[in-house]
Amino acid sequence: MRNIVAVLLAFISVVASVTAAAQLPAVDPLGQYHLIGPAGRSDSRCIGRPETPLCAVETLLACFARRDTALCRAVWPPAATLDFAGASHIRYWWSYRVAAAEQFSPDEAVIAIAGRNCGLVSAEPDCRTTPAPPTRYRVQRRGNAWQVVEWASPPGNAQPNAK
Numbered sequence: 060m061r062n063i064v065a066v067l068l069a070f071i072s073v074v075a076s077v078t079a080a081a082q083l084p085a086v087d088p089l090g091q092y093h094l095i096g097p098a099g100r101s102d103s104r105c106i107g108r109p110e111t112p113l114c115a116v117e118t119l120l121a122c123f124a125r126r127d128t129a130l131c132r133a134v135w136p137p138a139a140t141l142d143f144a145g146a147s148h149i150r151y152w153w154s155y156r157v158a159a160a161e162q163f164s165p166d167e168a169v170i171a172i173a174g175r176n177c178g179l180v181s182a183e184p185d186c187r188t189t190p191a192p193p194t195r196y197r198v199q200r201r202g203n204a205w206q207v208v209e210w211a212s213p214p215g216n217a218q219p220n221a222k
Contacts, residue, residue, distance in 0.1 A: 083168060084113040087156035092174075094186060095121050095153040109134045112168040112198045113157065115205035119196070124153045124176065135207050151176045154186040158193040166200040 087093070093102040095117060105114035106121045107130055115134045122130035122138070131138035155174025162168040171193035177186040194212040198205045 082111045083160040083162055084111075084157045084170065086159060089156075092154045092156050092186065092190070095124050095155070097125065097150070106130065107133060109205045110203070112160070112162075112170050112205050115198045115207055116170050116172060116196045119207050119210075120153050120155065120172070120174070125150050134205070152186055153177070154190060156190065167198070169195050169197050171195045 095101045095103060095106070098106075101117075101121065103114070103117040103121070105111070106118050109115035109118050118130050118134045121127065122134070126143040128138065128141055128143050131141050153174055154177050155172045157170065158173040159171035160168065173190040173193040175190045192213045194210055196210045197208050199208050
């Protein structure tokens with residue numbers, strides 16, 4: 060009986076690990092880029108719904124590209140005081156690829172995004188060119204959603220921890 064319980068617990072542990080790891084995105088090959096632009100015209104289909112680590116990062120990228128405070132607040136706790144009302148209303152396209160993804164626990168991961176803003180009116184022709192060095196986004200699961208708790212771009216300027 061003990062052996063059956065031990066095997067069952069080991070199986071449950073493996074299934075939980077695979078389920079948690081399955082939320083990480085695949086690393087994109089060099090030269091493959093995704094675009095974030097106006098609502099309804101982005102490659103991501105989960106902006107505004109941070110159900111996975113990548114969806115949280117894409118929501119944050121869209122928040123800045125679209126100057127959409129509600130998107131920022133959905134995934135970044137310090138955005139509670141953010142307001143784009145006085146900022147420039149120029150919106151832009153964001154070109155990116157997933158450069159790396161690492162899960163530290165079922166509730167914490169880091170997604171490295173090599174990307175850059177490009178094209179104010181349209182996404183072409185400069186959006187599919189070499190991006191900047193990757194920015195690392197640390198995300199944590201909070202309840203049923205993921206939030207960006209910090210990010211750092213080379214040479215290491217991290218945003219304040221949002222605990």
